Amino acid sequence: MRVAIAELKQETNTFVPRPTTMADFETWHYWTGPALIEGLGGTNSEIDGFLRVLTDAGIEPVPILATFAMSGGKVEDATYNQLLGELLDGIANAGKLDGVLIALHGAMVTESDDSPDANTLGAIRELVGPDIPVVATYDLHANLTARMAEYADALVGFKTSPHIDQRDTGERGARVMTAIVQQGAKPAMAFVKIPMVVPASTHIHHLPGPFKRLQDATKELETHPGVLSANVAAVQPWLDIDEMGFATVVVTDDDPKRARTLACDLANACWHERDAFMEIELVPxxxxxxxxxxxxxxxxxxxxxxxxxxxxxxxxxxxxxxxxxxxxxxxxxxxxxxxxxxxxxxxxxxxxxxxxxxxxxxxxxxxxxxxxxxxxxxxxxxxxxxxxxxxxxxxxxxxxxxxxxxxxxxxxxxxxxxxxxxxxxxxxxxxxxxxxxxxxxxxxxxxxxxxxxxxxxxxxxxxxxxxxDHIVALPWDKVPRPIFPLDPEMTFTCNPIVSGGAG
Ligand SMILES: [Zn+2]
Structure with missing residues (x-):
């Protein structure tokens, strides 16, 4: 068996005027083909996690593209289109594939698209067709969107902040892939968008607090048989875009109803913690x-x-x-x-x-x-x-x-x-x-x-x-209202999007 592996990452801050260009990708890293294994093998990266699990499972990893730009302003359309073209050409020319594993950030924004990561997944889906599994990993600060959930078979995210589980997340994503291609798992994914955004300084996994409670809950869920992945994506707050906020994603093996229930349980837990996330201390x-x-x-x-x-x-x-x-x-x-x-x-x-x-x-x-x-x-x-x-x-x-x-x-x-x-x-x-x-x-x-x-x-x-971190004072314009904490009195009703499973 052969599974394509790739990385296409940048985290956008829409309040920064200077755009992110090809030079910004080249400055951090930009490899195609086997060079990406040389570049990222042995590092704490999702790519290394993909490599470890696929190799252990006897699956050939097919390296396509790995590129990562430093966080910054919106990515220029021309840059994104060039990188997407490289990625798609690489996949198209890779020969017969049994799956595609891709590491995204999840909070990239381009000049013309608020969710280019969804566009990337959609383009891969269109290229490989409905029967080849596509599994994407993403950063804890991703702004997950309904379109991302629509195009991927599974979305698997970081659980740590500070981020120390890049390799581990790659391994978790690759294990979902091996469950599908080797064990016949049928991923059923439930996705919930939550209208809340909180200060990034409260995203801390190793100290007691709301973030740790939520991530511990996802880890506990992943010990349950039949739960392939459970995630809370605590979006970074500097995105003034249409579909903005926390999200939960739960992937089960062929049990859409359970995925829906668990994703809503997690989403309600996020909402319950919203005030605890606002307790920050900034010193002059x-x-x-x-x-x-x-x-x-x-x-x-x-x-x-x-x-x-x-x-x-x-x-x-x-x-x-x-x-x-x-x-x-x-x-x-x-x-x-x-x-x-x-x-x-x-x-x-x-x-x-x-x-x-x-x-x-x-x-x-x-x-x-x-x-x-x-x-x-x-x-x-x-x-x-x-x-x-x-x-x-x-x-x-x-x-x-x-x-x-x-x-x-x-x-x-x-x-x-x-x-x-x-x-x-x-x-x-x-x-x-x-x-x-x-x-x-x-x-x-x-x-x-x-x-x-x-x-x-x-x-x-x-x-x-x-x-x-003064969220309420940011110059918001496009973000959907109501959203917490801009509209503190609002309420939340879980409205999951469920896909996959044997049907
Ligand atoms: Zn992050």
Missing amino acids: IAEAIRLALAEPSGPVVLSDCADGTGAGSPGDATAVVAALLEANPEKPALVFVRDAESAEAAIAAGVGATVKLMVGGKLDNIFNQPVELTGTVDFAGPASFRFGGEGYTGVAQDMGPSAVVRAGNVHVLIVSNSVMTVDPELYRAAGLEPKDAQIVVVKSAIQFRAGYPFARRSIMLDSPGMSS
């Missing part, structure tokens, strides 16, 4: 710096979540850099800003030179402005790293031309490309050691928790930016 930046410096030792992680690069923000917000320069701390503080122009200027000046730069505030010039930074160049050159920790372990990130400019004890890491800032390897790639710092700034609401288990404490900042 100057107060957070004072608290961090008062700790007897570091590192204290300050989360500049409103400029979260993993949430699609540009990573060039300056409010925290400015506050650190103003605080002039007596102990080392590490802070990140994306600014290709300033990185280039520091590299041109060279290590040891004193430079005066206006850093950041060029991509996010709505909430942030450039800040004057005068300091010594301590590092200059290209920089890249591979994730350590438990997150995207082994997956590579290219920061591009980069520099470290130090002003007193403030070490400003300036990079050219948008990258995940969630792992200490980011700073180490430029010669800085987070374990020796009192303050480490990350541009991430949750994912950094997988990279910084050694942090003394972490503080969520009330900072300005394009991925703010």
